[in-house]
Amino acid sequence: MESANEPEVASATKSESLPVLPSPVTAASGEQEGQTISKNAAKKAAKREAMAAQKAEKANKPKKDMKDAAKNTTNKAPKASKKKIEGAALIGIDVAKEDDFPNWYQQVLTKGDMLDYYDVSGCYILKPASYFIWEEIQAYINKNIKGLGVKNCSFPLFVSEEVLTKEKDHIEGFAPEVAWVTRAGNSILERPVAIRPTSETVMYPYYAKWIRSHRDLPLRLNQWNSVVRWEFKHPMPFLRTREFLWQEGHTAHLTEDDAAEEVLQILEFYAGVYEQLLAVPVVRGRKTEKEKFAGGYYTTTVEGYIPTTGRGIQGGTSHCLGQNFSKMFGITVEDPTNTADEKKPRLFVWQNSWGLSTRVIGVMVMIHSDNKGLVIPPRVAEVQVVIIPVGLGKSATAEDRSKFYGQIDEICQTLRSNDLRVEVDNRDSYSPGWKFNQWEMKGTPLRLEVGPGEIAGGYVTYSRRDLGTSKGTIPLATLGKDIPELLDTIQKDLYDRANEKFQTHIKQITEWNDFVPSLNAKNVCLVPHCLTEECEDEVKELSARKAAEGHEEPEDAKAPSMGAKSLCIPFKQPEGIQEHTKCINPNCQRKAEKWCLFGRSY
DSSP, rough: OOOOOOOOEEEOGGGGGGGOOOBBBBBTTTOOSSSOOOOHHHHHHHHHHHHHHHHHHHHHHHHHHHHHHHTTTTTTOOOOSSSOOHHHHSSSSSSSSTHHHHHHHHHHHHHHTTTEOOSSSSSSEEEEHHHHHHHHHHHHHHHHHHHHTEHHHHHHHSEEEHHHTTSSHHHHHHHGGGGEEEEEEEEEEEEEEEEEEESHHHHHHHHHHHHHHHGEEEEEEEEEEEOOOOOOOBBBBTTOEEEEEEEEEEEEESSSSHHHHHHHHHHHHHIIIIISOOOOOOOOOOOOOTTSSOOSSSEEEEEEEOOOOOOOEEEEEEEETTTTTHHHHTEOOOTOOOOOOOOOOOEEEEEEEEEETHHHHHHHHHOOEEEEEEEEOGGGGOEEEEEEEEETTTHHHHHHHHHHHHHHHHHHHHHTTTOEEEEEEOOOTSSSHHHHHHHHHTTTEEEEEEEEEEHHHHHEEEEESSSSSSEEEGGGGGHHHHHHHHHHHHHHHHHHHHHHHHHTEEEEOOOOGGGGHHHTTTEEEEEEEEOOOOHHHHHHHHHHHHHHTTTTOOOTTTTTSOOEEEEEEEESSSSSOOOOOOOOOOOOOOBBOOOEEEBBOO
C-alpha cells in the first residue's frame, strides 16, 4: 500500500489574495522541483542537519536563552500565575478564577480531564468526558430536528476556489480564516482547494441538481462534522479554535414564511441545549445588519454571559439566507400556481442555515466551574454519581471486604437500574480524601460516601459538587427515588444561580455617560439604538477609547481594552422606545429603533 503524503495547508490572510501559492520548493531539501532527489534521502539528510544544528545550538546557547525560547512554544497552555491560591497542593487548581481567569480555565479543563493540548496551534484533543457532553447534545439535537423532517448526511470537507468564491459577501466574511491545500507530497496542486470553513458553497451546487420541482421541497439536510477556520487571534479551548466540531443544517423552502418558521424552531432547540442540558441561561434575539451572517438575509441568535469577565458570548445562530444563495447557484422550482393558460417564471427557493458547535462546552465550564475544578450539570455528566468506599480499616478480613464491596455493588446496581450513570471508585492505592479531590476536579455532580457504619445505619452520606461543602444523608431504602430527585434539584439550582447572575448584570441604560462605567462593572447594556452600521462602529470605537483612558486593569486578556459590540436585538423588548427616543451614541442624531444588547464579547 502506498503511503499517504500529508498535504501542506496555507491560510489566506487577505480576501484579495486568495489563494496565495508557495514557491515550488520542497520542504525537506530546499531543492527546486526540477532537480531529482530521493524522497527518503532528502528526509534523512534533513534529519541529520536538524540534529546537528540542535546539538550545536544546545552547546552554545546560554541556559537563560533556552528557557526564554521554551516560553514561546506554540499552543502551550497559558503561563501559570505567580499568585497561588491557598490549598493548591491539595485541590490541584493553583490559580483562582477571579484572579487569573485564562490560566484557571486552562487548568480546569486539563486537570479535570476534559481535553489536552495538541502540537498544532489552535487544535485540541477532546477527551471522553467532554466528548460525552457533545454526544448528549447530538442526541438532543437529532431528536428534535428529525421531528421536523431533517435528515443527516455527509459532504466532503474540500471545496474548490471557484465554488467558494461564487458568493462575494459570503467569502469576504470568511476569507481571512480559509485554509488552502496547495501541495500534495512534492507536487504543487494545479488548482488549490480550500478546507471548508462552512458548507453553504459545498452543498448548494447539489441542491440545484436535486431540487427540480416544488414537490421536492422542503429539502432539509444536516451534517455533523468538523470545519477549519484558521484563526489568527489567540486560541482558546472550545471558544476560539482552528478546527472545531459542530452540526450545520441547510434547508430549502418554497416560501419566506416556511423558512422563517423553521429559523425560530431551530433557535429554540439551541436555547434548549443551553437551558435544559447545560443549565445556562441565554437571551434570544436577532443580530444587527452589521453582525449578521455574511451573505445572509437575517440572523437569529442565542447569547450567553460569562459573569467572571463580564463578557457576552454568542451561543448558536440560526440564519435565514433568503434567496441570495439560490440565485447564485440557480436553485429554482416551477411556480405551483401555474395554470394551463398562464406560465409564470420559475421561483428561487428560500434557504436557511443553522449551526451549533463545541463552543457550548466552553461556555458551560466558564459559568459553572469553580476553584476546585469543573462543575458539570447532571444531565450531561459522563458520571452522575460516584460511590467512594470509606471506613474499611486495614484490619478488615478478606471476608469482611468481600461482603462490604458486595453491598456497595448492590447500591450501584440500584442506581443504575434507575438510568443513572454511576461509578464505584474502589481503588485501594488512593486515600478517600485524594479521591474526593479528584472527583471534585472532574465535576461529578454527586458523591456518595459509603462505609460499614452507613450500611449498618441504613443510609449513605452524599456531597453535592455544586455547593462544595454541602452534605446530607439518604436512606438506603429510598435511594432509587431520592437520588434522581436530588440530581434534578442540582440541575435546577445551577440554572437558577446562573440566571440570577445574568439578569442582574443586564443594565438598561439611556445615557451615554452610564454606558462605559456599566461595561467596566462587568455588565452588558440594553440601550436604545438606531441600528445603523456606522453608528455601531462608532459606539465600539468610543467605548474602547474611553476604557483605555480609564487605565483599567484587565481581568482577562482583552476585556477592558475592547469596545462594546452589539450582541443582539432581543425578541423581548422592554417598553420605552418612543418617537422622540434618541440613539445612545452621543454623536448620533437619529432616533432609536429598538433596544439593543451591547457588551464586550468573546
